[in-house]
Amino acid sequence: MDRANDICFAAEVTLGKLAKWLRILGFDTLYEPDVTGIGFVDDRVKSRILLTRTERIRDGNTTQKLLFIKSNNPFDQLREVISALGIVPKETQPFSRCIRCNTRIKRVDKESVRGMVPDYIWETHATFHTCSICRRIYWSGSHTKRNHDIIQRLFDS
Numbered sequence: 457m458d459r460a461n462d463i464c465f466a467a468e469v470t471l472g473k474l475a476k477w478l479r480i481l482g483f484d485t486l487y488e489p490d491v492t493g494i495g496f497v498d499d500r501v502k503s504r505i506l507l508t509r510t511e512r513i514r515d516g517n518t519t520q521k522l523l524f525i526k527s528n529n530p531f532d533q534l535r536e537v538i539s540a541l542g543i544v545p546k547e548t549q550p551f552s553r554c555i556r557c558n559t560r561i562k563r564v565d566k567e568s569v570r571g572m573v574p575d576y577i578w579e580t581h582a583t584f585h586t587c588s589i590c591r592r593i594y595w596s597g598s599h600t601k602r603n604h605d606i607i608q609r610l611f612d613s
């Protein structure tokens with residue numbers, strides 16, 4: 457079952473790095489400054505799991521699916537989410553989503569990005585993806601080895 461398509465999040469403003477990492481793992485993650493206003497939750501958030509570090513939001517919540525994040529460290533925060541939802545590696549789709557705007561990226565013809573990425577990148581990579589909304593271009597090297605290592609460590613117990 458492809459639960460990665462069903463699990464989606466809205467992260468409050470204090471959780472920018474966590475939101476970025478959830479996108480790297482392929483999860484649909486809304487991250488905008490005002491998903492949680494004073495005493496209410498934005499309509500767009502209602503179908504999503506709200507990630508919050510704000511006790512007032514947690515305590516005032518009765519209907520919203522919500523996960524209260526305890527850690528200050530983004531990596532530990534990510535582990536909190538993974539563990540709370542019981543996410544396993546095969547449910548992730550790393551590097552399938554635009555980190556900047558959350559859109560699913562699409563593979564494009566190599567020829568179509570010539571001149572839009574540095575020449576040495578174009579010459580040494582076979583596969584390119586782009587975001588149809590913000591036009592950012594991705595290639596395999598745009599995610600560093602460090603990111604791969606972090607994903608590996610994420611699921612180590």
Ligand SMILES: [Zn+2]
Pocket residue numbers: 554555556557558559587588589590591592
């Ligand atoms: Zn984008």
